[in-house]
C-alpha cells in the first residue's frame with residue numbers, strides 16, 4: 001500500500017442518484033455539476049438528454065415514453081474530492097441494469113418529489129440499496145411548489161423505506177411562501193430566491209435559527225417551521241455516522257433543484273458524510289482499495305452508444321490500485337490480456353481520454369466482446385469479484401426472424417444484447433428457438449427496436465409458455481456435477497443455457513417448482529445469480 005494511493009482513495013466519492021421519473025434527478029445532476037464547476041452553464045445535461053434522442057435511434061423509445069433508458073457516468077471535482085456520479089435509468093423495466101449500477105457505488109442520493117412523496121420506483125431502488133447496506137442521502141425537491149407537509153413526508157419516508165430520517169435542514173414554508181431552509185447544524189437560515197442564475201456561495205444567510213428577525217420577515221411560516229423543528233428534535237435521533245454508513249439512517253435535505261437551492265448542501269454532504277471507496281469481496285479474498293495492484297470489475301456494458309462508431313463500451317469500476325493508460329490487464333475469466341489505449345473517462349459530460357484512475361473511479365473500455373458483465377480485470381492475479389446480480393426473469397418471449405437469411409444476424413445481435421444485460425437470452429437444450437427473458441415488458445420492445453436498427457434484423461417477438469426461471473446448481477457434498485447432470489438429463493425438455501452457459505430450469509407455473517424441489521432435494525434453485 002502506498003501513501004499516495006491511500007490519499008487518492010480518501011479523496012474519492014462514488015455515488016448513484018436514484019429517483020422515480022420526474023422527481024428532478026436530471027435537474028439536480030446538472031446543478032451538482034454546475035456548483036462543482038464541472039460545467040459552466042446550466043442546460044447542458046438537459047440538452048444532452050435531448051440530443052441523445054436525436055443522435056441515437058433506439059432512444060426514440062425513450063423519447064416516446066419520457067423515460068431515461070441508459071445510465072451514464074459523470075465526474076466532478078469539489079473541495080479537493082473527485083466525485084463520480086452514476087445516473088440510473090428511472091423506468092422500472094430497466095431495474096436490472098440499475099441494480100448492477102448500484103453495485104458500483106459507495107453511496108446513493110435519493111431525490112424525492114415533495115409533492116408526491118415516496119413513489120414506486122424509489123421504493124424498489126431503495127430495497128436494493130438497503131440489501132447492500134448502501135448509505136443513502138435524501139434530497140426532498142420542488143419545495144417551490146405546493147407540496148406535502150414536511151413532517152408527513154418525513155414519516156412517509158421512514159415508514160415506506162424503513163430508515164430513520166435525520167433532517168439536516170428544515171423548510172420554511174412552501175410554494176410561493178417558500179422562504180428557504182433552516183440549517184439545523186450550522187444554526188442559520190439560508191434564504192430562498194427563485195431563479196437559475198445564482199451560483200455557489202451567493203445566497204443570503206441569516207445567523208441563528210431562533211433569530212427574531214426571522215419571525216418578522218417570514219411570519220407564520222417561520223413560526224410553523226420552528227414548531228416543527230421542536231417536534232423533530234424531540235422525536236428524531238441524533239445523526240449517527242455508523243447508522244448512516246450501515247444504511248439505517250438517512251440525512252435529509254430540502255431544496256429546489258431547478259432554482260439551484262439546496263444543491264450546495266448536497267455536495268457538501270457528499271464530501272463530509274459519504275464514505276470513500278471501501279474494501280471489496282472477491283471469491284478468493286477481500287481486496288483493499290489502496291492496494292498497489294490494479295483490479296476492477298465490469299458492471300455495465302453498453303453497445304452502440306454512438307451508432308456512427310458501432311462501439312461497445314465496458315464500464316469498469318476500479319476496485320484497487322492505480323489504472324494507467326497502456327498497462328496490460330488480464331481478463332481473469334478468459335485469461336486474455338488487454339492493453340487498452342483508448343480508455344475513456346466521463347469528465348464534464350464529454351468522453352475524454354484517460355491517463356490514470358483510482359479506486360472508486362469509473363472507466364470505459366471500448367472493446368469488441370472481450371469483456372463481459374461481471375468480468376474482473378487485474379494485473380495478473382486470479383481474482384473474481386462477486387456480487388453482480390442477475391435476476392431470474394419473470395417474462396419470457398420467443399423470437400423469430402421474418403427473413404430466415406438473417407438468422408445469423410439475429411443470433412449475433414441477441415448475443416451482444418444479452419452480454420450487455422439488456423435482456424437475458426436462453427438457449428433451450430431441446431429445440432433451436434431462442435428464448436428471451438426480462439423483468440419488464442419494455443425490455444422486449446427495446447430489444448426488437450435495437451435488433452432492427454442496430455443489427456438490421458426485423459424480429460417477431462412471440463409469446464412463450466414459460467413464466468418462471470431458476471438457475472440450478474448442486475454442491476459437491478450433494479453429488480456435485482454428477483447429480484446436476486442427472487437432474488438436467490431428466491428435465492432436458494425444460495432446461496436451457498443462459499449467456500454464460502449456466503443451466504436454467506424453465507417452468508410454466510410457480511406451483512411446479514415446489515414439486516420439483518421436493519423431488520430433487522440435492523439440487524439448489526436460484527432466483528438470483530451473482531456472476532462468478
Ligand code: G4P
Nearest residue numbers: 020021022023024025026027141142144145256257258259
Ligand atoms: P427526472 O430526471 O427525475 O425525470 O426529472 P427532471 O430533472 O427531468 O425534472 C422533471 C421536471 O421537474 C422538469 O420539468 C423539471 O424542470 C422540474 N423540476 C425539477 N426540479 C424542480 C424544482 O425544484 N421545482 C419545480 N417546480 N420543478 C422542478 P419539465 O416541465 O418536465 O421539464 P422542463 O421543460 O421544465 O425542463
